[in-house]
C-alpha cells in the first residue's frame with residue numbers, strides 16, 4: 428500500500444490526500460508530529476527525506492518528497508485522465524501550473540505558516556507576492572472562462588487545478604482575502620463540488636450539496 | 644449627474660446558489676442569488692453575533708450563516724435557528740437589506756430607500772472585474788482616453804482597433820475596483836489583457 432507521511436494542517440499534504448481521493452486510491456497515513464514536535468526535522472525522518480519536509484510518499488522502493496510529483500504518480504497510477512490532455516501544449520501547460528503552485532506555496536503558504544505557526548518571514552512581502560500570484564491565476568482563469576472552460580488546462584479538472592487549489596483556498600489563514608478574485612471564487616466552487624472531494628480544516632465541501640441537518 | 648447606485652460585480656460572476664462579498668462605499672454587504680435566481684444584498688453582519696454573512700452558504704431559497712447556522716430567507720427574515728429548532732424566529736430578527744439590481748450584466752447596489760433606477764449601459768458586453776491598489780487619479784493619469792467619474796467611458800485603441808470601453812468605479816478603502824464592459828464586437832481576451840496593462844501602469848504611477 429502507498430504510504431503518506433502526513434500532517435493534517437499542511438496544505439501540501441492535503442493536496443496529496445485530495446488527489447488520492449479523487450482518483451479513488453486509498454493511502455496508508457502516517458501522522459507526523461509537525462507541530463509542535465518538529466518530527467520532520469528529526470534525524471530519523473531526514474534519513475528518509477534529507478530536506479526535512481512534508482509530505483513524503485512511499486511506495487515500495489519509491490520515495491517522493493515533492494507534492495507535485497506525488498500528484499503525477501497517483502494520477503498516472505489510478506486516474507490518467509487527471510494528467511490532462513496528451514498534447515504537447517497541454518502537457519507543457521500542466522507543468523507550468525505545477526511550477527506555479529510552488530510560487531503559491533512560497534507566498535500564500537508561507538504567509539499562512541507565519542500567521543498560524545509563527546514561522547519567520549516578512550509578512551507584508553509574503554502577502555504582496557501572494558496577491559501577485561493570485562492576480563496571475565485570476566487572469567488565466569478569466570480567459571479560460573471566456574473560452575467556456577472552468578479548468579486550468581483542457582476541458583476537465585487535472586493535476587494542475589489540484590496543485591494550485593489548497594494554498595489558494597487556505598489563503599485567508601495567512602491574511603490574504605479572496606474577495607477581489609471572482610474567477611478564482613468560481614473555480615474554487617467547481618473544485619469543491621467534485622465527486623469524492625475531501626475536506627481539511629479550513630476547506631469545506633459545499634454545504635449546499637449536503638443535505639440539511641435533520642432535526643431530532 | 645451623480646447616482647447613488649454603485650456597481651459591485653458582474654452578473655456572470657454570481658451564478659444561482661452563490662454568495663459573494665459586496666461593498667457600497669464603506670458598507671460591506673453579502674450579495675447572493677438563491678437556487679431559483681432571486682437576488683438579495685444585506686449588510687454583511689449576521690443579526691446573531693455580527694459575523695460575515697458572505698462567508699455563509701446558499702441552500703435553496705435561503706442563506707445560512709456559517710457560524711451558528713441561522714437561516715435567512717430572500718426577504719432577509721430569519722427562518723430558522725438550529726440551536727432552537729422548534730422556535731419560530733421573531734419578525735424583528737432580520738438582515739438589513741440594500742437594494743440590489745442586475746441590469747445589463749451588472750450588479751448594482753444602493754441603500755434600500757433609493758428611488759431612481761440604476762444607470763443603463765445598453766449595447767455593452769461585461770468583461771471582468773479587477774481591483775487596483777491605487778485611486779482614481781492614478782488611473783486617469785494612466786489612460787487619457789477615459790473620461791467620467793463613477794462611470795468612465797472612452798474609445799481606446801489597442802491591437803490596431805478602436806474599442807469602446809466602460810469602467811464602473813467601485814471605491815474601496817485601499818483602492819478601487821473596476822467593473823469593465825466593452826463594445827459588443829470587441830475581443831474579450833484582448834480587453835482583459837489591456838485591463839491588466841492599464842492596472843500595471845496606474846499602480847506604477849503611484850509608486851513613482
Ligand code: FES
Pocket residue numbers: 689690691692693694708709710711712713
Ligand atoms: S453569527 Fe451568524 S449564526 Fe451566529
